[in-house]
Amino acid sequence: MIEGMPTDWKRDDLVSYMRQLYAACLTAEGRPAEAIPLFEEAHRAYLSHAPEGYSLRELYLRMGDAYDQVGRLKDARGMLGAARDEVIKNEKLDAQAALQVRERWARFLLDHAVPGQPDFDAAETEFAFRVTQAGNRPWIEAAQAHAGLACVALARGDIARALGESRQALADLDHAQGFYDIRIQPRIWLVRSAALRQSGDAAGAREWAGKAWEASRVYDVESADSIRLAAAARRL
Numbered sequence: 001m002i003e004g005m006p007t008d009w010k011r012d013d014l015v016s017y018m019r020q021l022y023a024a025c026l027t028a029e030g031r032p033a034e035a036i037p038l039f040e041e042a043h044r045a046y047l048s049h050a051p052e053g054y055s056l057r058e059l060y061l062r063m064g065d066a067y068d069q070v071g072r073l074k075d076a077r078g079m080l081g082a083a084r085d086e087v088i089k090n091e092k093l094d095a096q097a098a099l100q101v102r103e104r105w106a107r108f109l110l111d112h113a114v115p116g117q118p119d120f121d122a123a124e125t126e127f128a129f130r131v132t133q134a135g136n137r138p139w140i141e142a143a144q145a146h147a148g149l150a151c152v153a154l155a156r157g158d159i160a161r162a163l164g165e166s167r168q169a170l171a172d173l174d175h176a177q178g179f180y181d182i183r184i185q186p187r188i189w190l191v192r193s194a195a196l197r198q199s200g201d202a203a204g205a206r207e208w209a210g211k212a213w214e215a216s217r218v219y220d221v222e223s224a225d226s227i228r229l230a231a232a233a234r235r236l
Contacts, residue, residue, distance in 0.1 A: 016045050024062045028183060030224020032069040039063040057086040061101055068108055069225065080105045094133040099141040102126050106148055115156050124152045140180040143172035147191045154194055162195040183219055186212035186226060193233050202236070209233030 023038035042059060064079030084105040091098040106126035113119035130145035150165035169188050189212040197205035213230035220226050 016042055016049075020059060020062070023066070027062065027066045027069065028181065028220075030069075030220045030226060032066040035066045036063075036070065039066060057083050057090075057097075057101065060086065061104060064108070065104065068111075073112060076108060080108050094135070096139060096141060099130050099133060099139070099145075103130055103141060103144045103148065106130075110148065110151055110155075120152075120155070124149070127152065138172075138175050138177040140173070140176040140178070140184055143169045143176055143188055144184060146172060147188045150191050150195055154198060159195070159198050163199055166192040166195040183216070183226065186215040186219075186230060189215075190230060190233060197233075197236060205236065206234055209236075 019038050020042040023035035023042070026032070026035035026038075039059065039062060043056075043063065046056060046059065060079045060083035064076045064081075064083060067073075067076035067079060080101075083101045087095070087098040087101045103126070106123045109119040109126070110123035113123065127145045127148035130141055131149070134142035134145060146165045146169035150162045150169060153159075153162035153165055166188075170192055173185065173188055189208045193205045193208035193212065196202075196208065209230055213227065213234055216224065216226040216230050
């Protein structure tokens with residue numbers, strides 16, 4: 001499909017968006033290096049020819065995710081931070097779009113910080129904020145926020161809290177309604193696996209890791225980090 005699209009992005013805004021969407025699919029299945037040139041071309045096109053009322057938030061979010069996956073952390077921070085700034089400026093605090101962007105920003109901070117660092121504390125604050133704003137609504141964002149807090153607890157060595165937060169993440173996942181990226185499921189399952197492993201429940205940890213591994217093998221390319229991480233967790 002992508003080969004048949006016009007090369008002149010200025011001819012059709014829909015073509016520009018479809019290229020961006022294709023790049024997002026590449027990133028999601030574990031091919032971020034292939035996606036980045038498409039994202040960067042989309043960014044240049046939108047900056048010079050953005051449709052009226054178009055928000056760059058979604059593009060910033062997806063580009064930041066791709067940069068993070070290939071280790072371009074400065075670029076990832078810039079894009080994800082810009083996406084967060086946009087939602088804070090333009091969305092209600094409890095809007096689902098705002099919670100989605102802020103979760104990815106918090107996950108980025110947490111992945112590249114350790115307890116005691118400002119980014120680590122900022123990540124915990126963001127996750128806690130999302131729990132409060134999501135409330136009792138059946139949104140996937142609530143499950144993600146509790147999974148994030150479980151990761152915070154694990155990093156601090158608070159196993160009891162990690163077990164509780166990961167258990168709540170699973171409960172929220174089971175009750176989540178609406179459309180969301182199915183890859184969120186194995187990500188949360190791996191958090192539960194890590195909490196169980198730290199608690200001494202090796203069998204339970206392997207069970208959840210195996211479930212995540214099987215799902216990621218369906219969704220993602222063989223070289224994807226999701227499969228690698230789940231496979232490693234199964235062996236522990």
